[in-house]
Amino acid sequence: VKHDRNITKMRLLTFLQSAENQKEITFDTIEKQMQITADEVESFIIEAVRTKMIRCKIDHLARKVIIDSTVQRTFTKQHWQALKEKLESWKTNLAMINTNLSTLMAAQGTTK
Structure with a gap:
């Protein structure tokens, strides 16, 4: 067994x-x-x-x-680097979304 x-x-x-x-x-x-x-x-x-x-x-x-x-059997330096790059990309994208939403909300505020 x-x-x-x-x-x-x-x-x-x-x-x-x-x-x-x-x-x-x-x-x-x-x-x-x-x-x-x-x-x-x-x-x-x-x-x-x-x-x-x-x-x-x-x-x-x-x-x-x-x-x-x-699931990775081991988490190598390359895996950490890829994770870092992905998180940085997400951070950049979220910052752009935040900027776009702020601009949109400001534009809507001026049209009311």
Whole structure:
């Protein structure tokens, strides 16, 4: 039982690492990487989603998984830099929205 749980954890970590840098993964790739049968792929993906470490959608017709997001196994300096840049961008955009709203409110105040 313990061995099976360890195998399951290793498969999950492998899947997360694979999904970290890809937008889509085919069922065939999952079968090969996880060393599971075609019948086990869907239940494996569902179990992975239940851990809340990955958000994805299953495309049954195309036999692939579309990755929305994953939890990072490690948070590197590059991740911190990307987060900093995204937050700075949001700050700039919010400042522009605030300026535009203030201008709009001032214009409405003068027309009343």
